[in-house]
Amino acid sequence: MSDAASYNFAYLDEQTKRMIRRALLKAVAIPGYQVPFASREMPMPYGWGTGGVQVTASVLGADDTLKVIDQGSDDTTNAVSIRKFFERTAGIATTTHTSEATVIQTRHRIPEAPLGEGQILVYQVPIPEPLRFLEPRETETRRLHALEDYGLMHVKLYEDIARHGHIATTYAYPVKVDGRYIMDPSPTPKFDNPKMDMCPALQLFGAGREKRIYALPPYTKVVSLDFEDHPFEPTKFDRGCALCGSEGIYLDEVVTDDRGGRMFVCSDTDYCESRRAEATEGGHALHEVPR
Amino acid sequence: MSTSAVARGFADPVHDSQKVFRRALDAMAHPGRIAQLGTHIEPPAPLFATSASLLLALADYETCVWLDDTLAEVPAIAEFVRFHTGTRLTRARREAEFAVIAEPEHMPPLTAFASGTPEYPDRSTTLIIQVETLANRGWQFTGPGIRECASFSAAPLPPDFPEQLAANRARFPLGVDLIFTTQTEIAALPRTCRIVEAA
Secondary structure (H helix, E strand, O other), X not given: OOHHHHOOOOOOOHHHHXXXXXXXXXXXXXXXXXXXXXXXXXXXXXXXXXXXHHHHXXXXXXXXXXXXXXOOEOOOHHHHHHHHHHHHHHOOEEOOOHHHOXXXXXXXXXXXXXXXXXXXXXXXXXXXXXXXXXXXXHHHHHHHHHOOOOHHHHHHHHHHHHHHOOOOOOEOOOEEEOOOEEEOOOOOEHHHHHHHOOOOOEEEEEEOOOOEEEEEOOOOOEEEOOEOOEOOOOOOOOOOOOOOOOOOOOEEEEEOOOOOOEEEEEOOHHHHHHHHHHHHHHOOOOXXXXX | OOHHHOOOOOOOHHHHHHHHHHHHHHHHHOOOOOEEOOOOOOOOOOOOHHHHHHHHHHOOOXXXXXXXXXXXXXXXXXXXXXXXHOOEEEOOHHHOOEEEEOOHHHOOOHHHOOEOOOOOOOOEOEEEEEOOEEEEEEEEEEOOOOOOOEEEEEEOOOOOHHHHHHXXXXXXXXXXXXXXXXXXXXXXXXXXXEEEEOO
């Protein structure tokens, strides 16, 4: 018997999927609010995307095309193994091209190519509670969310400024969703925060160990927290990608030898590859984002 | 009634449920957008095939479903829902995760259903409201899922429904979420919808 035939479609049993689907519908109806769900044990350790995998398994259909990225990259361990997991248990099509994917699971970046309506972006979330390091008790953080009492978070950002002269949070940068809930956008670099605002794609967040699901419907206002005199600033790079030459994208530092040699390249491998393919095919300058 | 008389459910439960769920997710993510919900099941009237397929896809032994009087009067409907989902049927509206309404003109007020608690606003009822027509005109909505403004209306509904929708939004994050169904279509109005113009 083939792998796909020996498991239920997409690994999870139907009752689990229904439970997650109900949680997802409530998550979309209350943007930024963390819906508790009965997270299952998955055949991978916590921290490897058990939440994201359960969300993906519950939304995936036979005609979906899945892309999985790990920090922008399609070909690192986590991405490859999750992609294979769904190839084997669901028998669905997979891709590395952002524009071809209907469902994209990510840890933790948002692809450089703009997402479109109808696409679903699934985030793997380690710690869904943005207030957790400020208040360890779940009963208290629940109450703070209920009362919309977010003073703690502003004090934290203020202390950053007092100590460093600027807001030193560079990833998992807290956002306010549609003027109500403060949400942890997962440890996505703050460079990607502006892409969440009014994004045409549906964004779903799954935290397996912490047993929480939350969501951003398409076209939802997502504001990174800041102060009038210290406005939010996404990370900027003073150079372009060493391979494709793109600017204004998120870069990874790659050490090339043991004598301090290094290069900065696109974190989004699909974006980098398509830019390079375009440059060699057309031989013309690249200004537009490839779709 | 013998079990052999229960109308058939999904032909392919795994993929049919997934398709129905994705339509519902899409509807919830795009308030006011009307989508076709093709389904082959034939539940006992007056339960629509669309409403029945939502129950089959989402309800199970962990949920509680409330049926309005029109639906509750037909024993075959309770039998159908229980047989295919294993869900509990309740007469207490505030207990229900899902409520199905076949006679929307005389439906109870939205506040009669569970609207969650401030700590757990998700513990609220999703109403499946069967109507005759859905249209992309009439009321104007803004809110998450809507790029600028969405026009949407359903009929028939109680005359004070726009005021009820506004009150439902005013209680955010508490509130109920609405899925409207016709014989072939679905559309949703989650609690985030702000009604800006009642036509």
